Amino acid sequence: xxxxxICQRLDAExxxxxxxxxxxxxxxxxxxxxxxxxxxxxEARRRVLEVLDQQxxxxxxxxxxxxxxxxxxxxxxxxxxxxxxxEGEVLVADTLTFLIAKLVGGxxxxxxxxxxxxxxxxxxxxDLYIIEAVARRASxxxxxxxxxxxxxxxxxxxxxxxxxxxxxxxxxxxxxxxxGITRAVHEVGALMLWDFAHSTGAVPLDVTAANxxxxxxxxxxxxxxxxxxxxxxxxxxxxxxxxENPLPxxxxxxxxxxxxxxxxxxxxxxxxxTSSPSIIALAALEGALEVFxxxxxxxxxxxxxxxxxxxxxxxNEKLAGVFEVVTPLDHDRRGSQVSLRHxxxxxxxxxxxxxxxxxxxxxxxxxxxxxxPLYVRFVDVYDAVDRLVDVMSAERYRDPKFRVRNAxx
Ligand SMILES: Cc1ncc(COP(=O)(O)O)c(C=O)c1O
Numbered sequence: 115x116x117x118x119x120i121c122q123r124l125d126a127e128x129x130x131x132x133x134x135x136x137x138x139x140x141x142x143x144x145x146x147x148x149x150x151x152x153x154x155x156x157e158a159r160r161r162v163l164e165v166l167d168q169q170x171x172x173x174x175x176x177x178x179x180x181x182x183x184x185x186x187x188x189x190x191x192x193x194x195x196x197x198x199x200x201e202g203e204v205l206v207a208d209t210l211t212f213l214i215a216k217l218v219g220g221x222x223x224x225x226x227x228x229x230x231x232x233x234x235x236x237x238x239x240x241d242l243y244i245i246e247a248v249a250r251r252a253s254x255x256x257x258x259x260x261x262x263x264x265x266x267x268x269x270x271x272x273x274x275x276x277x278x279x280x281x282x283x284x285x286x287x288x289x290x291x292x293x294g295i296t297r298a299v300h301e302v303g304a305l306m307l308w309d310f311a312h313s314t315g316a317v318p319l320d321v322t323a324a325n326x327x328x329x330x331x332x333x334x335x336x337x338x339x340x341x342x343x344x345x346x347x348x349x350x351x352x353x354x355x356x357x358e359n360p361l362p363x364x365x366x367x368x369x370x371x372x373x374x375x376x377x378x379x380x381x382x383x384x385x386x387x388t389s390s391p392s393i394i395a396l397a398a399l400e401g402a403l404e405v406f407x408x409x410x411x412x413x414x415x416x417x418x419x420x421x422x423x424x425x426x427x428x429x430n431e432k433l434a435g436v437f438e439v440v441t442p443l444d445h446d447r448r449g450s451q452v453s454l455r456h457x458x459x460x461x462x463x464x465x466x467x468x469x470x471x472x473x474x475x476x477x478x479x480x481x482x483x484x485x486x487p488l489y490v491r492f493v494d495v496y497d498a499v500d501r502l503v504d505v506m507s508a509e510r511y512r513d514p515k516f517r518v519r520n521a522x523x
Contacts, residue, residue, distance in 0.1 A: 116428055116496070124424075124492035130417050134489040136405045137338075144471045144494045144501075149312060149451045149484030152338030158401035165397040177393070183365075185396045186344075186387060192403050193337070193346045196411060197310065197329070198320030203351055205383045206333065206399065207391065210311060210345040211240045213330035216386065217347065218248045218276065219360030221305045221328065222256060224353075225275035228304070229256050232270070232277045234263040238284050241309055245278055263290070267298055274304040281319075282312035282449030285476045287441040289317060289449045293324035300325065311335060314346075316418065316450035316486070318411040321348055328353070336450065336486055339399035347386050354382050363388035405488055417487035418450040421495055425452050425483065428499040436506055440480065451484045460523065461511030462502075468516070469501045475523040 125131055137153045139145055145153060169177045186206045194204035207213070218231065233245055242260060249256040261269050263279065270277075277299045282289045292308065299306040310331030313319055315338075321329060327350050333343030349357060359379065364370045366387040368378045379385035426439055429452075437454035456462055459481040463473050466481075473483045485495070505511060 116424070116431060118493065118496050121424070121492040121496040124420070128417065128492070130409055130413060130487060131491070133405055133408060134491065136408075137489045139489060142470055144490075144498045146483040146485065146490065146494075146498060147472045147474050148338070148486035148489070149316070149335055149449075149482065150474055151334055151341060152336060152402070152486065153489065154340065154398075155338055155402050155405060157404040158338065158340060158398040161397040161401035162394060165394055170393075182391065182393050185393065185400070186391050187383060189396060189400055189403065190346060190383060192400075192406075193314065193331075193333075194348070196315055196319070196337075196406060197313075197331075197348060198318075198322050198324075199348055200322060200351060202354075202382050203321075204346050204348050205386050206344050206346045206396065207387055208345055208347075208389075209342070210309070210330055210332040211244050213345050213347045214241055214278070214307070214309065215244045215248050216359055216361050216388075217307050217328045217330060217349075218245055218278065219252075220357045221276045221307060222248070222252050223358060223360075224305060224356070225303075226254070228273055228275035229254065230273045230275060231256060231258045232266065232274055232304075233258065233260055234279050235260045236263065236283055236285065237278075237280050238309065238311065241278060241280060266295065270298060270302045270304065272302055274299075274302060276305045276307060278307040278309065280309040280311065282317065282451075284312055285440075285453060285480055285482070287312075287449045287451040287453050287482075289313070289442075289447055291446075292319065292321075292326070296324050296326055312449050312451070315406065315411075315414075318415050321350070326350065328357075333399045333402075336484075337399065338402040338405075338488075340395065340402070342395070343399050343402075344392055344395050347383075349383060349386065354385070355379070359386050359388070361388050365390065409488075414487045418485055419445050419448070421485035421487060421490055421492065422448060422450065422452050424492060424495045425485065425499065428496065429454065429502070432499060432503050433506060437481075450486065451482055454481045454483070455479050456481060458511045460519065461513070461516040462505060463523075464516035465505040465510040465513065466498075466501060468510075469505065471498045471501050477523070
């Protein structure tokens with residue numbers, strides 16, 4: 115039997131425990147939704163105030179020449195370290211859906227005699243919408259095949275220009291085989307684009323070893339960059355100067371302040387800049403990234419797996435047969451979240467939130483719990499399951515007030 119004392123001991127022995135102090139968290143609340151929006155860190159707050167009170171207030175427009183302009187590539191390199199990229203391969207800019215549009219548009223031009231994009235029917239909807247929209251506007255007929263990802267190998271052939279997949283499934287928390295799938299896609303001469311929204315800062319990634327062509331991810335989940343934080347784009351070095359940004363803007367020009375009529379792409383990843391960087395938002399992300407320098411993705415992964423294992427074990431022990439654990443038990447196939455299926459999942463999540471355990475619901479029937487190893491404690495996992503047991507045994511989810519669907523779930 116797993117006891118609270120065992121969990122307290124795990125926290126006492128946890129080398130990462132002190133990192134929790136980097137964040138501002140509500141007393142008594144258990145935050146298991148960092149896979150949707152990470153919490154604010156003290157350093158993020160400090161950097162934002164520094165930009166407001168010192169840089170913007172006093173340096174005004176001079177700020178652009180005093181470091182602001184380099185923020186997207188500087189932060190890109192820091193995010194790059196978390197995904198195994200080389201210097202100069204990552205840029206922080208835009209938002210994730212927007213970056214996927216850019217990459218899909220660019221990639222189609224690199225395979226002009228192929229007409230199929232493959233993606234996954236379980237993909238995040240925004241990816242599906244934007245891929246369809248870009249394909250519809252392509253300069254030649256392009257078909258988007260939305261397949262069951264288990265059939266991917268069967269669907270791969272020399273009609274396929276590009277495959278786009280989300281590495282960790284937002285609903286189930288399943289992690290796909292980054293290197294294996296990328297290899298299979300390359301074997302038919304197609305290009306591979308990964309969405310790392312639920313992977314970056316949550317699972318170790320090595321885009322260089324896996325030979326990934328392109329990727330993008332967001333800044334507001336496990337990276338804790340703040341609501342609507344800028345996203346990041348990864349373009350493998352071999353494609354620099356080859357893959358064209360289909361949405362060019364002045365700051366991706368080789369000489370932006372010459373104000374030339376014709377576009378000429380800047381060298382390297384800078385070509386993927388379209389617009390003026392959002393300096394206040396970048397300051398928050400920069401502060402948030404500080405904490406990652408105090409640990410490693412290997413250490414974070416070990417704790418994340420221990421937390422998710424503990425949650426699954428406790429659910430099986432105390433709530434046997436109540437939920438279906440839809441997240442894979444196999445460590446190699448698990449992100450940093452656990453999803454529980456239940457016909458009343460919406461009400462269950464609402465009742466839990468009322469008890470101070472913050473998770474979320476994903477239609478039609480999944481309660482999602484994110485375990486961010488930077489700040490979630492083992493004892494939090496224990497207490498969260500304790501409150502879940504109460505919600506289920508007292509059937510609190512049946513309360514009509516927990517059945518009213520909010521606009522954001
Ligand atoms: C897997 C995945 N892809 C794309 C997005 C969309 O990101 P954005 O709103 O930054 O465009 C999300 C948002 O949560 C996501 O989870």
